[in-house]
Every structure is written in structure tokens, then in C-alpha cells.
Amino acid sequence: MAEVKVFGARLSPFSGRVEMALKLKGVEYEFIEEDLSNKSKLLLQYNPVHKKIPVLLHNGKPVAESLVILEYIDETWEHGPSLLPKHPYDRATARFWARFVDEKCLPAFWKACWTTGEEQVKGKEEAEEVLKFLDNQLEGKKFFGGENIGLVDIAANFIAYWLPLITELVGIELITSEKFPNLCAWIDKYVNSSFVKERLPDRDKLAEHISTQFLKSSAAK
Structure with missing residues (x-):
């Protein structure tokens, strides 16, 4: 084996x-x-x-x-559900959005959550811009790949579970159902999927980790 x-x-x-x-x-x-x-x-x-x-x-x-x-x-490992769709165009699209999460979303979220003043205002604007792209991508779909969890959903796990907790801890509002209804619906489906829910880290431990590692270091700047 x-x-x-x-x-x-x-x-x-x-x-x-x-x-x-x-x-x-x-x-x-x-x-x-x-x-x-x-x-x-x-x-x-x-x-x-x-x-x-x-x-x-x-x-x-x-x-x-x-x-x-x-x-x-x-x-x-070909057994089990595929993370990527079979059609080459659909595979390319999934790769594009997975990279979009890392290259566009994460830097914007960092600026929105861990900076202050004008830089934070700009960061929130950038974050809302990239979130709107994701919200549009989810129009009429349960998950990014359709009916089943795939590459983009797993790549976007930070948005579904980590980001809402971070914004709560730092005291900013970022993802709302009014602005991003499709994204909020996806978050609810993703984190409450029995497969995903059983495998997410404990919320209290994660909150303690974020507070210790990031909030204190940000306060010291």
C-alpha cells in the first residue's frame, strides 16, 4: 500500500x-x-x-x-469523487478560480482584516470586489463545480470557515447576505455538509489561535 x-x-x-x-x-x-x-x-x-x-x-x-x-x-487516486471536471474547458475554469482565491482574494482579505485607516478601507473595497466575482460565479449553482464539492470549493475553504470568524474577531463586516447572497448560500451549504462539518477545526481552538497569533501581533505594530 x-x-x-x-x-x-x-x-x-x-x-x-x-x-x-x-x-x-x-x-x-x-x-x-x-x-x-x-x-x-x-x-x-x-x-x-x-x-x-x-x-x-x-x-x-x-x-x-x-x-x-x-x-x-x-x-x-482515481477512485472516489473527482475534484476536477472531465471537460478540458471546465478543468481550466476550475483552475482559474482556485488560483483567483489565492492570488486575488487572500491578499485583499489580509488588507481588510489586518491593516488600519485608509489602507483598511482600500482593503475592504478590494475584498468586496473579489467577493462579488465569486458571488457571480455561484449564480444558480449549489457549489462552484455544480452539484458536488470540487477543487474550487476546497480551495475556498478559508472563505467559508476562517474568514467569517476572523472578521468577527477583528470587528469588521465583510460577507453579508445582502451584498453576496449566492456566496452566503454556498458557505451555509459547504460548512454544514456532513462530510465537511466533521473535518473542520474546532471553532474555539481556531478563535484562540487567531487571537494569539494574529490579533496580538497586529496590536504590537
Whole structure:
């Protein structure tokens, strides 16, 4: 049987992507918890370029970067639901929106949540702009890929679970049903899906982690 290990952190949305995909595919794996303030020699060995989690180790061969790992999982284990659609155009579209989440959404969310003054105002505007694109993409659909959870839904797990908690903790309003009805409906369906709900990190532990790691560091700036 193939040996599969995941180097990650339980409260990380990026590690969560990889675990969600492996569990969706029914792949057994060993999870190795990393202390991100004191990264292991193995993590640095397996991801010497970026030196960060997650890393998937499959039969001794490392794969880094969560979106790359998701595609690797989908192509390597054909059993279970597919993360990517079959048609080339639909696959390209899914890849586009998954990258959109990382390259456009996450930087905007960071500015909206962790800055102050004019920079935060600009960040909120940017965040609402990218959220509107996602809201439009969900028009008439249950999930980004249609009826079933796929690559983009898993890539957007941060928006569904982490972001609402962060905005609550920092005291800003970002995702509302008035502005983003389709996105809010998707969040409700995604986080309350029995498969997803059982695998999300504990909300209280996550809130404590966010408060400790981010709110204190932001206050010190």
C-alpha cells in the first residue's frame, strides 16, 4: 500500500485543503503536525524552496503547494469523487478560480482584516470586489463545480470557515447576505455538509489561535 504523509498544521486552511481532498478520495495518510515557529528539518528538506506547509509525501516523494497537491491527489487516486471536471474547458475554469482565491482574494482579505485607516478601507473595497466575482460565479449553482464539492470549493475553504470568524474577531463586516447572497448560500451549504462539518477545526481552538497569533501581533505594530 502506498505510504502517504501530510506535513501540516491542523488549524491551517491550506493543510485543511489537502486533508479534505484525501478524505474525499478515501486515501489513508499519516498527519505530521508542524510547529510553524520551529519548522522540522524534514519539512525544510521536502520543501526547500518555500519552506512552508503543507507538503504531501507519497512513497517518499514530496509535493508542495496546496493547489498543486490537490491536483496531484485527483490525478493519482482515481477512485472516489473527482475534484476536477472531465471537460478540458471546465478543468481550466476550475483552475482559474482556485488560483483567483489565492492570488486575488487572500491578499485583499489580509488588507481588510489586518491593516488600519485608509489602507483598511482600500482593503475592504478590494475584498468586496473579489467577493462579488465569486458571488457571480455561484449564480444558480449549489457549489462552484455544480452539484458536488470540487477543487474550487476546497480551495475556498478559508472563505467559508476562517474568514467569517476572523472578521468577527477583528470587528469588521465583510460577507453579508445582502451584498453576496449566492456566496452566503454556498458557505451555509459547504460548512454544514456532513462530510465537511466533521473535518473542520474546532471553532474555539481556531478563535484562540487567531487571537494569539494574529490579533496580538497586529496590536504590537
